[in-house]
Amino acid sequence: MDGQARAPAAGTVLNALATGTGSAFAIDEYVTATVSLAEGSVEGTVAGQADADTRLIERCVERVTDRFGSGEGGTVRTDSEVPMASGLKSSSAAANATVMATLDALDAADEISREEAARIGVAAARDVGVTVTGAFDDASASMLGGVTVTDNTADELLARETRSWDVLVWTPPERAYSADADVERCRAVASMAELVADLALDGNYEQAMTVNGLAFCAALGFDPEPMVEAMETTAGVSLSGTGPSFVAVGQRERLESLESVWARRDGRTLLTRTQTEGTLIDD
Known part of the structure; x- marks a missing residue:
C-alpha cells in the first residue's frame, strides 16, 4: 500500500488575508510525497529537515485513511524543491502531494474530485493551525494547475483559467510564516x-497581481523596490503570499533582463513557467 505524488508550488495574484477572496497560479516547481501505509500511527519526515514540523502531512494521511481506508497509519516523507516559509505555497503543495x-496508496484516487481532494488538505491545515485563511486559493492552484480565484471563507472555486506565462521568482534568505502575519493590517x-478580486475575475491577472503586491508590501512591511524594478519589463509582479518571495510574469527575454537585476540581491532567483496540470500521481 504505497503511493507517490508531486504537487506544484504557486505564486500569488491576490492575498486572501484581507477579504477571504484569494487567487494564485501554479508554477513548475514541486513538492513530492511518498506514502507507505501500515498498521499503527502516522510518522512523517521532511527530507533535509530533521526538525521540521510534520503535523500537516501526518494529518493529511489521517484524514484520507479515515475517509477512504480503515484508519491506517504508516509513513509519509516529503521532498521539496520549494523553500519553506517563502510565500510559494510549500505547505499547500506538501498537503496536496x-x-x-x-489516495494512490489506497487505490482511491478516482473516488474523489480534485477540488475535494484539495479541501482535505485545507481541512488538515486548519486542524494543525498552519494557515490563517485555510488557503484554498493556494491549494486549488496547486491541485488543479493554472490560475484560480476562490472564496476561502467557503472553500469555493470561483474561477479557473490556464495562462502560459514565464515566471521569475526571487526568494531572499529570510523566512515569513503565514500564520504569523498581521491580519488586522492586511484587513486595512x-x-x-x-x-x-474584480480585476482577477475579469481575467486581468497581471494587473491584479501588481496592485496586490503594492498593497500587501505596505500592509506587511516589505520594501516594494523589487516590484518597482520589475514594472517596466514585466506584465505583472507581486509579493507572493505573506512574503518574502516576489514573483513576476511576462515574456521570457524580459524576465531574463529582470533576473540579472534581482540576482544582485541576496537569496535565490528562479526562472520557470506556469504549470497547468496540477498535482500528479507518479507511476
Whole structure:
C-alpha cells in the first residue's frame, strides 16, 4: 500500500488575508510525497529537515485513511524543491502531494474530485493551525494547475483559467510564516483587495497581481523596490503570499533582463513557467 505524488508550488495574484477572496497560479516547481501505509500511527519526515514540523502531512494521511481506508497509519516523507516559509505555497503543495499519494496508496484516487481532494488538505491545515485563511486559493492552484480565484471563507472555486506565462521568482534568505502575519493590517487594505478580486475575475491577472503586491508590501512591511524594478519589463509582479518571495510574469527575454537585476540581491532567483496540470500521481 504505497503511493507517490508531486504537487506544484504557486505564486500569488491576490492575498486572501484581507477579504477571504484569494487567487494564485501554479508554477513548475514541486513538492513530492511518498506514502507507505501500515498498521499503527502516522510518522512523517521532511527530507533535509530533521526538525521540521510534520503535523500537516501526518494529518493529511489521517484524514484520507479515515475517509477512504480503515484508519491506517504508516509513513509519509516529503521532498521539496520549494523553500519553506517563502510565500510559494510549500505547505499547500506538501498537503496536496500527501493527499494524492495516500489516495494512490489506497487505490482511491478516482473516488474523489480534485477540488475535494484539495479541501482535505485545507481541512488538515486548519486542524494543525498552519494557515490563517485555510488557503484554498493556494491549494486549488496547486491541485488543479493554472490560475484560480476562490472564496476561502467557503472553500469555493470561483474561477479557473490556464495562462502560459514565464515566471521569475526571487526568494531572499529570510523566512515569513503565514500564520504569523498581521491580519488586522492586511484587513486595512480590503478596498484594494476588492479591486484586485474584480480585476482577477475579469481575467486581468497581471494587473491584479501588481496592485496586490503594492498593497500587501505596505500592509506587511516589505520594501516594494523589487516590484518597482520589475514594472517596466514585466506584465505583472507581486509579493507572493505573506512574503518574502516576489514573483513576476511576462515574456521570457524580459524576465531574463529582470533576473540579472534581482540576482544582485541576496537569496535565490528562479526562472520557470506556469504549470497547468496540477498535482500528479507518479507511476
